[in-house]
Amino acid sequence: MFGEVSLTALAVVSGMSIVTYVTKAGGFWALDRVEPSESVRDGLDALPGGILVAILVVRLLEGGLSEWMAGIVVVVVAHRTESVLLAMVVGVGTLLIVRGSGASFV
Amino acid sequence: MSAETESEQVGFSRNGVRAGFVTCVPVALGVGAYGLVFGVLAREAGLSLLTAVVMSATVLAGAAQLIAVGLWDWPIPVVAVVGTTLVVNLRYLLMGASLRPWFTRLSSRQAYMSLFFMADENWALTIQDLRDGNGRGAFLLGSGLAIWVFWVVCTAIGSVAGSRIGNPETYGLSFILTAIFLALLVSFWEGRDSLIPWVVAAVVAVSVDVVLPGRWYILAGGLAASLTEVTRNVR
Known part of the structure; x- marks a missing residue:
């Protein structure tokens, strides 16, 4: 049922899994060796926000009006309720409604 | 913070x-x-x-x-x-x-x-x-x-x-x-302190995305926010 098994393909997959694990574990590994200074800690504090902003800005710029409208709804719901799940559900719902009605005005 | x-x-x-x-x-x-x-x-x-x-x-x-x-x-x-x-x-x-x-x-x-x-x-x-x-x-x-x-x-x-x-x-x-x-x-969001690093991250990410293929923009945006925060606190 697995089709033809290719050892070469599996070897390439192992290579991919090794380099991926090195990236996943490497950042923590490096910082766990040396006690980071206060300014390095400030920088680390700012990392998650910066990474999310980078992912989001590129995604939203690729999206159209419906993505932006749904995005605004997500921010409002997340701010009011502090619930990621609720914000996600309402946001995806908004996107589908705007898209469904969108053909006439977008 | x-x-x-x-x-x-x-x-x-x-x-x-x-x-x-x-x-x-x-x-x-x-x-x-x-x-x-x-x-x-x-x-x-x-x-x-x-x-x-x-x-x-x-x-x-x-x-x-x-x-x-x-x-x-x-x-x-x-x-x-x-x-x-x-x-x-x-x-x-x-x-x-x-x-x-x-x-x-x-x-x-x-x-x-x-x-x-x-x-x-x-x-x-x-x-x-x-x-x-x-x-x-x-x-x-x-x-x-x-x-x-x-x-x-x-x-x-x-x-x-x-x-x-x-x-x-x-x-x-x-x-x-x-x-x-x-x-x-x-x-x-931690109030206005978050604004500058995030704006810098956004600008850098968009610029890098235009210039480089793949996902370099994520790395660049994260580093930009970090460096902004570090230099701001040094002053």
Whole structure:
């Protein structure tokens, strides 16, 4: 049922899994060796926000009006309720409604 | 401004695993949709079911896998596939580094096992949970297991079903990740102090995305926010 098994393909997959694990574990590994200074800690504090902003800005710029409208709804719901799940559900719902009605005005 | 106070207790319990898993299930559904797409594309690129499933189970990195499958050919361009995987995943270095304040209090085994299960989605959820001070060090593992299960199972389904599966984009699934990240970003907001690093991150990310292919913009945006914060506090 697995089709033809290719050892070469599996070897390439192992290579991919090794380099991926090195990236996943490497950042923590490096910082766990040396006690980071206060300014390095400030920088680390700012990392998650910066990474999310980078992912989001590129995604939203690729999206159209419906993505932006749904995005605004997500921010409002997340701010009011502090619930990621609720914000996600309402946001995806908004996107589908705007898209469904969108053909006439977008 | 730091939520990562040094006195905070961080444990590693079954409850933490469960909390992470349950919190991540809705997100994992979205990941599953991508898993279907990956399975279909892997099949079309000529990967056997076994190869596709083993890749999803051991690599567990959506973007890198999709790109790898795009490059797949016979004979397999080994250097291109493995090299691209490395470059696309460099952002994980930053994500792993950002877990240090809490993970440094876990045993090596707990920390390095959990890091295997780190993906974009559950990393963001985990940072939020840890910043809330719940002290659940096993949250990354639990949420990662949820993603792993959906990713692997859906890869298999996609590979077997092939192109009989329609395009999941139609159901707004590609917006799930955007919505989650937006909602998490709202919770990361620490008042006006956050504004400057975020604006710098946005400008740098957009610029880098124009100039460089792949996902360098994520790395660049994260580093830009960090450096902005460091230089601002030095002054």
